[in-house]
Amino acid sequence: QKEVEQNSGPLSVPEGAIASLNCTYSDRGSQSFFWYRQYSGKSPELIMSIYSNGDKEDGRFTAQLNKASQYVSLLIRDSQPSDSATYLCAGGYSGAGSYQLTFGKGTKLSVIP
Amino acid sequence: GAVVSQHPSRVICKSGTSVKIECRSLDFQATTMFWYRQFPKQSLMLMATSNEGSKATYEQGVEKDKFLINHASLTLSTLTVTSAHPEDSSFYICSAKVVTAYEQYFGPGTRLTVT
Numbered sequence: 001q002k003e004v005e006q007n008s009g010p011l012s013v014p015e016g017a018i019a020s021l022n023c024t025y026s027d028r029g030s031q032s033f034f035w036y037r038q039y040s041g042k043s044p045e046l047i048m049s050i051y052s053n054g055d056k057e058d059g060r061f062t063a064q065l066n067k068a069s070q071y072v073s074l075l076i077r078d079s080q081p082s083d084s085a086t087y088l089c090a091g092g093y094s095g096a097g098s099y100q101l102t103f104g105k106g107t108k109l110s111v112i113p
Numbered sequence: 114g115a116v117v118s119q120h121p122s123r124v125i126c127k128s129g130t131s132v133k134i135e136c137r138s139l140d141f142q143a144t145t146m147f148w149y150r151q152f153p154k155q156s157l158m159l160m161a162t163s164n165e166g167s168k169a170t171y172e173q174g175v176e177k178d179k180f181l182i183n184h185a186s187l188t189l190s191t192l193t194v195t196s197a198h199p200e201d202s203s204f205y206i207c208s209a210k211v212v213t214a215y216e217q218y219f220g221p222g223t224r225l226t227v228t
Binding site: 032034036042043044045046049051088092095098099100101103104105106 | 144145147155156157159162164206210215216217218219220221222
């Protein structure tokens with residue numbers, strides 16, 4: 001059973017602080033991981049993808065992957081109220097003749113002005 | 114780049130009727146498209162995977178005769194909800210990927226209400 005676990009939150013941080021979102025996965029065969037942001041009533045939007053152990057930075061976002069611990073995280077620096085959303089962690093695996101994603105249930109982030 | 118559109122964005126239909134939802138990749142060729150369903154305050158549930166020119170592969174518990182999927186071209190996939198019932202009311206979202214990458218890009222979703 002391929003599972004991706006996330007703390008559902010809500011996670012509240014003050015504006016300007018660092019928000020830290022975490023995710024663990026069960027399938028050691030997963031090679032790629034993704035963070036999506038989903039605003040209420042909207043569809044998910046891809047923020048970051050990470051394939052190798054270590055950190056990957058893109059603007060205010062940093063994704064971290066530790067395959068030995070089966071752990072993925074997303075750091076959001078200088079958090080803004082517009083970052084308030086649900087963040088979905090996903091792990092990729094081969095299945096059904098294609099590459100599929102298993103999603104966690106998401107962590108709701110609230111950035112307080 | 115990587116823009117996916119869906120039509121309609123919102124639809125209300127009567128119980129027993131069928132509804133077709135279109136998913137298009139606008140600026141890339143999508144060898145694979147996925148259809149998800151999301152109930153309020155729940156995560157995405159994969160319904161089926163659709164490879165261009167092939168029959169869709171449905172997830173366990175998803176009725177293939179009720180949710181008809183067609184992926185006739187590299188830029189278009191359709192989901193038809195047949196004989197809709199109120200319990201089919203949900204947020205249906207498609208996504209698309211290219212063969213050379215792992216990322217999935219989502220359409221804006223279709224909110225279906227069956228009365």
